Amino acid sequence: MKTALWLYLFLFLAFFDLHAQYPILTPFAMSLGAGPAFIGWMMGMYSLTHLPGNLLAGVLVDKNGSRRYIVFSLVAAGILLLLQAYAQLPWHLLVLRAASGFALAFLSPACMTLLASLSSDSTTQGKYMSGHGIIHTLASVVSPAAGAYIVHKAGYSGTFTTLGWLLIATGLMALISVPKHAPARALASQPQPQSEPASLKPALPSGKQAGTSRRYYLLPFFVSCSQGVLFFELPLSQGQDGMVSTGVLLSLMSLGALATLCLMFLNRVSPSGRIAAALLAMALCFFTLAAFTTVPAGVVLFLLGAAKGVLFPAMASLFISLGSGGRLGRTFSLQSIAMSLGAFAGPVAAGQLRGHVSPYFIAFVLLMTAILLLPPRSISRPSVYHPGLNNPAA
Numbered sequence: 001m002k003t004a005l006w007l008y009l010f011l012f013l014a015f016f017d018l019h020a021q022y023p024i025l026t027p028f029a030m031s032l033g034a035g036p037a038f039i040g041w042m043m044g045m046y047s048l049t050h051l052p053g054n055l056l057a058g059v060l061v062d063k064n065g066s067r068r069y070i071v072f073s074l075v076a077a078g079i080l081l082l083l084q085a086y087a088q089l090p091w092h093l094l095v096l097r098a099a100s101g102f103a104l105a106f107l108s109p110a111c112m113t114l115l116a117s118l119s120s121d122s123t124t125q126g127k128y129m130s131g132h133g134i135i136h137t138l139a140s141v142v143s144p145a146a147g148a149y150i151v152h153k154a155g156y157s158g159t160f161t162t163l164g165w166l167l168i169a170t171g172l173m174a175l176i177s178v179p180k181h182a183p184a185r186a187l188a189s190q191p192q193p194q195s196e197p198a199s200l201k202p203a204l205p206s207g208k209q210a211g212t213s214r215r216y217y218l219l220p221f222f223v224s225c226s227q228g229v230l231f232f233e234l235p236l237s238q239g240q241d242g243m244v245s246t247g248v249l250l251s252l253m254s255l256g257a258l259a260t261l262c263l264m265f266l267n268r269v270s271p272s273g274r275i276a277a278a279l280l281a282m283a284l285c286f287f288t289l290a291a292f293t294t295v296p297a298g299v300v301l302f303l304l305g306a307a308k309g310v311l312f313p314a315m316a317s318l319f320i321s322l323g324s325g326g327r328l329g330r331t332f333s334l335q336s337i338a339m340s341l342g343a344f345a346g347p348v349a350a351g352q353l354r355g356h357v358s359p360y361f362i363a364f365v366l367l368m369t370a371i372l373l374l375p376p377r378s379i380s381r382p383s384v385y386h387p388g389l390n391n392p393a394a
Helices: 004-021 022-031 036-048 050-064 067-084 089-102 107-116 122-177 190-198 206-215 220-239 244-261 262-270 270-292 296-320 328-353 358-375 374-380
Strands: none
Touching: 004 067, 004 107, 004 122, 022 036, 022 089, 022 220, 022 244, 036 050, 036 089, 036 220, 050 089, 050 107, 050 190, 050 328, 067 089, 067 122, 067 262, 089 220, 089 296, 107 122, 107 220, 107 262, 107 328, 122 296, 190 374, 220 244, 220 270, 220 296, 244 328, 262 374, 270 296, 270 358, 296 328
16 A cells, blocks of 8 residues: 555656646647647657557566656656757657657556556455546646646746656656565466456457457547547637636546546446446537537536546556456556557647547547447456456455
């Protein structure tokens, strides 16, 4: 538990730092002379360079543990933020954001693997993942508005310098406090949970099982696409002088996520129901943003955040079930790759099509496609994956 608390502290500081940039990156790029299409590529490039880092992280985290990669990600990203304070041209920002994408690609697989390895009990793992979501959301509640406020007081250069030193300090704290190896490699030896599913394996060829499992990586791809569209369009719709309003709206979305993440009893509901309801609710929120402009954006974003608070812990439980002993790093790496591809495709597509269709409608179509391609009720079939996933007593 001590390791989890330290990790939650570092995650809070890191997420605070990263989310504080969301309302200011687009106005900063516009101040350097970038247009909407270039901004879409800039945001997408950050996610595209996640891919080589994710591929390396999947193998290296399983082999060497999480600590060194957590420290590397935080310190390297902090140094790049210090350099970002001196960007003078749009391509400077593009290069630095691409480098940041690679550096931070190690952080999520390393943190999720370390959290998941702290216990062998599926319910406890679900609580750890919910705690991760709560910490992430708490940081994102205050950080967008805080980032916009810091820019208002200190300017872009002062803001990036402050955030950069914060990340470096967090990385040094992690070097001292995070253990070299997880206290218990519980997931590497789960005789009880793994023995029951083994009896079901002959009923389904291994190749079909693996292929079926891979289909679920489309889920984070479509969700990340829709989030990329939101982070691209929201600052543009508020204008260059709307940093504060953008920050407030993003904070409202995080408050909505916090409201549902605190409902711990949802961990006892099957992921199939949570995923289906959350995807539909998110899709309807994006449709409302695209078609009903008279509805207050703050209300819609609060509801969108509430749906995200239901969806992400359910996805975490899903991918824990897909990762067998000693392969959690690879599993979370593939999840991060899917999310990186989505976060690249979303802003780029929105930047190219913004003159023809509302980007929010693009996000609506993506989420509805996710529902059609990934029927959530198939998650509960024991032949597809871990039968204990939908068992509250597991």
